[in-house]
Amino acid sequence: MATHGGTKAIIAALTANAGIAVTKFVAFALTGSSAMLAEGVHSVADSGNQLLLLLGGRRARRLPDEEHPFGYGRARYFYAFVVSIVLFTLGGLFALYEAWHKFSDPHPIDAWHWVPIAVLLAAIVMEGFSLRTAVRESNLVRGKQSWVGFIRTSRSPELPVVLLEDIGALLGLVFALFGVGMTLGTGDGRWDAIGSAAIGVLLVVIAVILAAETKSMLLGESATPRDVAAVRAALVGEGVESVIHLRTLHLGPDELLVAAKLAVPAAASAADVAEAIDAAEVRVRAALPITCVIYLEPDLRHTRV
Structure with missing residues (x-):
């Protein structure tokens, strides 16, 4: 509205x-x-x-x-x-x-x-x-x-x-x-x-x-640079080492789609990964005043030689 x-x-x-x-x-x-x-x-x-x-x-x-x-x-x-x-x-x-x-x-x-x-x-x-x-x-x-x-x-x-x-x-x-x-x-x-x-x-x-x-x-416009930075910072936390890539899209003025691939520790269990993803979603919703639809994918960051 x-x-x-x-x-x-x-x-x-x-x-x-x-x-x-x-x-x-x-x-x-x-x-x-x-x-x-x-x-x-x-x-x-x-x-x-x-x-x-x-x-x-x-x-x-x-x-x-x-x-x-x-x-x-x-x-x-x-x-x-x-x-x-x-x-x-x-x-x-x-x-x-x-x-x-x-x-x-x-x-x-x-x-x-x-x-x-x-x-x-x-x-x-x-x-x-x-x-x-x-x-x-x-x-x-x-x-x-x-x-x-x-x-x-x-x-x-x-x-x-x-x-x-x-x-x-x-x-x-x-x-x-x-x-x-x-x-x-x-x-x-x-x-x-x-x-x-x-x-x-x-x-x-x-x-x-x-x-x-x-x-x-x-x-289709992305979030503002300030909001993108806030989302990127909020995604990183316990169980999330870094953001591999991030995409945002406004579904409307007051609703934002957030899709990201997150680097998680290689030794983390499935339960640990699920808990880290859930916590990252909570942090993103707390960082932005608008409604967020969030899709997060855990992955390993591969170092290319």
């Missing part, structure tokens, strides 16, 4: 985007601004994306069965990948199309001049609240990592997705505010089109980043 912090960030983003979408569409209906329409569709796409992340967390909670013996934890990765597709098509490509359409037939904002400015400023405040929630929840698990490192190495997709969406939303609002402000100041509707185009390019870039990161998760 989604982590508590991830769920809290998703709900905060969903609440903000749903309210913002309504006000943006009202502003578009009153002014005809293409930037407002692009931003309205952007907020609808973001709201749908948050619903997808919540659905992914729910689907991931299903118990293992005969067809999926390791469970459904990767459902969270799949729905995060769908989010990138929605952001690319419904958000980015639509904004680029609207920019092209407005550039072909530019027209100024003739009425309700204050509406888009007021809506965009209010939206910036609401998106800022959503981003603040995502940053606060991310800081609880980020540790000393940089933000780029956190997004690239996090095995839980919800917080990085919400972070990128919120950052994209805030930048998109700034672009829309620039386009609308320049259109109101100059009477040239092409500035509105430029604002829409900037929003479209921004969303396409974010969607590509999300797709690349979630694709890697779907293909």
Whole structure:
């Protein structure tokens, strides 16, 4: 299931985007601004994306069965990948199309001049609240990592997705505010089109980043270097001389598959080996905060001449 912090960030983003979408569409209906329409569709796409992340967390909670013996934890990765597709098509490509359409037939904002400015400023405040929630929840698990490192190495997709969406939303609002402000100041509707185009390019870039990161998760990522080191250290103990080789794979954000071949003493009895393997499993589970599926194979380390 989604982590508590991830769920809290998703709900905060969903609440903000749903309210913002309504006000943006009202502003578009009153002014005809293409930037407002692009931003309205952007907020609808973001709201749908948050619903997808919540659905992914729910689907991931299903118990293992005969067809999926390791469970459904990767459902969270799949729905995060769908989010990138929605952001690319419904958000980015639509904004680029609207920019092209407005550039072909530019027209100024003739009425309700204050509406888009007021809506965009209010939206910036609401998106800022959503981003603040995502940053606060991310800081609880980020540790000393940089933000780029956190997004690239996090095995839980919800917080990085919400972070990128919120950052994209805030930048998109700034672009829309620039386009609308320049259109109101100059009477040239092409500035509105430029604002829409900037929003479209921004969303396409974010969607590509999300797709690349979630694709890697779907293909199967190992544990983080820190967790691999912790597992390797925990495996060695009484009855286990060293780790011959170790493989890890995330079955989901909160579940890790550990497979290792361990060097045991040549003179050890079968009972001693079994006891050493059981103890190694206990040490690994104590070393990591997530669920582990562990397969350990005892062997002898052969010295090659």
